[in-house]
Amino acid sequence: MKKEIKKGKIVISKNGPYIVSGKLPLEKETIMPDEEGFSYEWKKGEKYPDQEAYALCRCGKSKNKPYCDGSHVADNFDGTETAGRKKYLEQVDLKIEGPELELTDVQSLCSNGRFCDRKEGTWNLTEKSNDPQKKKMAIEQSCNCPSGRLVTWDKKTKKAYEPEFNESLSVIEDSHAQVSGPIWVKGKVQVKSSDGHIYEKRNRVTLCRCGKSANKPFCDATHIRVGFNDGDESLKG
Numbered sequence: 181m182k183k184e185i186k187k188g189k190i191v192i193s194k195n196g197p198y199i200v201s202g203k204l205p206l207e208k209e210t211i212m213p214d215e216e217g218f219s220y221e222w223k224k225g226e227k228y229p230d231q232e233a234y235a236l237c238r239c240g241k242s243k244n245k246p247y248c249d250g251s252h253v254a255d256n257f258d259g260t261e262t263a264g265r266k267k268y269l270e271q272v273d274l275k276i277e278g279p280e281l282e283l284t285d286v287q288s289l290c291s292n293g294r295f296c297d298r299k300e301g302t303w304n305l306t307e308k309s310n311d312p313q314k315k316k317m318a319i320e321q322s323c324n325c326p327s328g329r330l331v332t333w334d335k336k337t338k339k340a341y342e343p344e345f346n347e348s349l350s351v352i353e354d355s356h357a358q359v360s361g362p363i364w365v366k367g368k369v370q371v372k373s374s375d376g377h378i379y380e381k382r383n384r385v386t387l388c389r390c391g392k393s394a395n396k397p398f399c400d401a402t403h404i405r406v407g408f409n410d411g412d413e414s415l416k417g
């Protein structure tokens with residue numbers, strides 16, 4: 181398989197937008213529920229025009245979302261980055277060991293996609309991973325977790341199960357909660373803080389775009405509490 185050349189970058193500007201470069205594709209993706217209301221799958225939506233570089237709103241106040249329109253200045257946006265700078269594995273606060281799978285969990289990274297709540301939940305499914313169906317569901321659920329809070333690992337090989345992502349960004353919409361969510365950063369894109377720190381490059385992370393996360397630049401699910409809406413018509417149900 182041809183190896184992708186990494187070129188996308190996100191630089192966080194102080195109290196301002198995410199400056200994206202490297203022609204990173206940007207599209208919309210919506211969390212779709214099953215018949216019981218549990219998050220089940222992703223539905224791809226609008227693709228935004230290709231651009232070499234662009235600025236994405238992180239204060240939540242732009243009138244041209246997902247792009248920045250300069251509103252952060254008048255709004256006096258405080259974008260102070262408060263997230264820990266340790267690597268994912270150094271932040272793990274819960275580890276489940278099942279018969280065939282292990283699950284690692286960093287709760288502070290939760291963007292509340294809720295794929296992990298379906299059926300028995302990823303934690304219980306991991307504990308029962310000698311059942312092939314339950315093992316499959318645990319892997320699917322953890323791979324659907326946009327923030328990378330949850331990672332399942334093969335117990336024998338110690339290899340992580342990860343979805344195959346190219347470098348790209350998605351703006352998340354949450355149809356069941358009827359809110360707009362974070363920016364989903366896929367494929368180990370480099371994210372650089374406003375003071376020059378390079379966060380661990382991960383296959384999936386979510387960046388706050390409502391402006392209210394207490395774990396900036398990462399999403400902490402506050403968009404649900406504050407009812408963040410980027411103007412997506414489909415959320416007005």
Ligand code: FES
Binds near residue numbers: 196198236243252
């Ligand atoms: S960051 Fe510029 S308008 Fe939101």
